[in-house]
Amino acid sequence: EDQVTQSPEALRLQEGESSSLNCSYTVSGLRGLFWYRQDPGKGPEFLFTLYSAGEEKEKERLKATLTKKESFLHITAPKPEDSATYLCAVQDYGGATNKLIFGTGTLLAVQP
Amino acid sequence: EPEVTQTPSHQVTQMGQEVILRCVPISNHLYFYWYRQILGQKVEFLVSFYNNEISEKSEIFDDQFSVERPDGSNFTLKIRSTKLEDSAMYFCASKDGPSYEQYFGPGTRLTVT
Numbered sequence: 668e669d670q671v672t673q674s675p676e677a678l679r680l681q682e683g684e685s686s687s688l689n690c691s692y693t694v695s696g697l698r699g700l701f702w703y704r705q706d707p708g709k710g711p712e713f714l715f716t717l718y719s720a721g722e723e724k725e726k727e728r729l730k731a732t733l734t735k736k737e738s739f740l741h742i743t744a745p746k747p748e749d750s751a752t753y754l755c756a757v758q759d760y761g762g763a764t765n766k767l768i769f770g771t772g773t774l775l776a777v778q779p
Numbered sequence: 780e781p782e783v784t785q786t787p788s789h790q791v792t793q794m795g796q797e798v799i800l801r802c803v804p805i806s807n808h809l810y811f812y813w814y815r816q817i818l819g820q821k822v823e824f825l826v827s828f829y830n831n832e833i834s835e836k837s838e839i840f841d842d843q844f845s846v847e848r849p850d851g852s853n854f855t856l857k858i859r860s861t862k863l864e865d866s867a868m869y870f871c872a873s874k875d876g877p878s879y880e881q882y883f884g885p886g887t888r889l890t891v892t
Contacts (some may be wrong), residue, residue, distance in 0.1 A: 699878065701880065702879075703883075711870070711883045713880050754822065766827055769822040769823070
């Protein structure tokens with residue numbers, strides 16, 4: 668059964684203090700790994716798709732990387748506006764319709 | 780920038796009542812999805828819809844649930860007889876043909892009393 672585990676559950680950083688979020692996954696065949704940002708009471712906002720081990724994607728202060736077992740979301744010099752829940756999700760090649768299987772997320776709080 | 784929209788933003792209903800949640804996917808997208816998120820829990824897949832039929836559904840999506848694309852723009856989720864445990868945020872998502880990314884709407888908060 669496909670599984671996604673994210674750690675830590677919550678992370679508090681000072682503004683400018685870089686860190687990484689982890690997403691470990693188990694799938695029979697990875698079609699894609701996705702990172703989303705979710706603000707309170709809102710829908711997930713797409714950030715990145717990673718398809719194969721070794722791939723990296725960057726957007727502003729965020730960089731996502733992928734290995735065969737896990738993905739990291741690196742946050743460099745975060746600002747308070749980066750505070751949100753970051754969700755990791757996977758798609759399995761075995762699925763017919765690209766359904767997403769989500770982890771429980773990491774709640775990031777960046778203090779000024 | 781095109782976006783998925785959902786109405787209403789909040790729906791309160793009594794147990795046993797029928798509710799219809801509405802979504803307008805991004806206009807050129809072909810695949811449509813419903814997910815739900817119970818407060819404090821992970822986002823869970825409910826159903827996917829393509830070419831006017833259900834492609835896949837989860838165990839959660841039992842006979843009380845149905846989906847429909849009544850016209851060229853709307854995509855609806857109906858719950859026939861709501862239960863207390865149906866209280867959750869319901870998200871609609873869509874994607875186009877070639878890509879794998881799904882784009883989510885802002886959600887409908889369903890409260891069953």
